[in-house]
Amino acid sequence: MMNIGEAAASSGVSAKMIRYYEQTGLIPPAGRTVSGYRTYGPKDVQILRFVRRARDLGFPMEKVADLLALWRDRGRASADVKHLAEAQVQILEARIREMQEMKAALEHLVHSCAGDDRADCPILDDLGGRSACEVRPR
C-alpha cells in the first residue's frame, strides 16, 4: 500500500490529477488510513496507468470512463472497444487536417514575406483583409 505521491510517481499521473479523477468519479474513491491519507495498491496503480495511457492517446475523460467500464466488463464485446478507438482516430484525423490547413496557409504567407527591416509585410496585409481567403469557421 502506498501514499498518493508514490502512486503518482509509479503511474505517471500527478497527485493533483488523481484527486481530481476521484472527485469526478472517473476512478473509485481510494482507501484511507485512519488519519485520512489515501492509500493505493498495485491494482489502483494499474487503473491510473490505464487512464494515463488512454489520455496519451487523446481520449477525452468521458471516453476514458467508457473504456474503463469496458475494461471492467468481462462480458464486453471487443467491437465496442474498437468503435471507440476508431472514433478517436477520426477525431484525431480531423484535428490534424485542421492544423495542417493552418500550417499550409501560414507557410504560404511566410514564404511571401521578405523578412527584412522594411515595414512592407504581406503577412500583415493578408491579416488586414487585403485578399479574403476564409480558412473555415471554427
Next chain:
Amino acid sequence: MMNIGEAAASSGVSAKMIRYYEQTGLIPPAGRTVSGYRTYGPKDVQILRFVRRARDLGFPMEKVADLLALWRDRGRASADVKHLAEAQVQILEARIREMQEMKAALEHLVHSCAGDDRADCPILDDLGGRSACEVRPR
C-alpha cells in the same frame, strides 16, 4: 457606424467575443452611443477581421496582440512579423506531430483488435499496461 451585432456579422467575430477582446485589452474600447450601445466603424471591423484571421491561423491571443501591435507600427521590420509566423508554424508542426503519433499508436491497436463479440481485446490489454509503449509525456 454599426451596432455590435452588425460588427459581429461582418467580421465573423461573435458579439460575445468582441466584448471579451475589448475587456482584455486586445482591441481598443469601442465608442458608445448616449444610451451606452457600442458603435463600430469600418476600421474597427477591419481590426476584428484581423483578429479573426490570426486566430484562424492558430495564433494564441497573446500573439495576436503582438501582431496587432506590429500592424499598427508603421516603422516595424517585416522580419519581426515573419519570426512570429515562423514560430507559430513550428508550434503547429509540433502539435501535428504529437497527434500523428497518437493516431499511429491508436491505429496500430485498432488493427490488432478483432472487433467482434468476444471479450478478448488487445486495445484494453495495452491500456491495462501489458506491454508498455510510452507515447510521450504531455
Next chain:
DNA sequence: ATAGACCTTCCCACGATGGGAAGGTCAACC
C-alpha cells in the same frame, strides 16, 4: 522535540468560448 517531507481540503487560474438571466433601448407598426 523539532525539522522537513509528506498529506489533506479549498480556492483560483489558465484560454477561449458559449449560455443565460435581468434589465434597458430602439424601430416599426397600428
Next chain:
DNA sequence: GGTTGACCTTCCCATCGTGGGAAGGTCTAT
C-alpha cells in the same frame, strides 16, 4: 401614444484538464 420584438447592456456560470498555492494536519528520522 402604445405595444411588440429584436436588439443591446452587464454579470455570472460552464466548459476541459491541468497546475499553483494557502492553511493546516501527519509522519519519520534525527
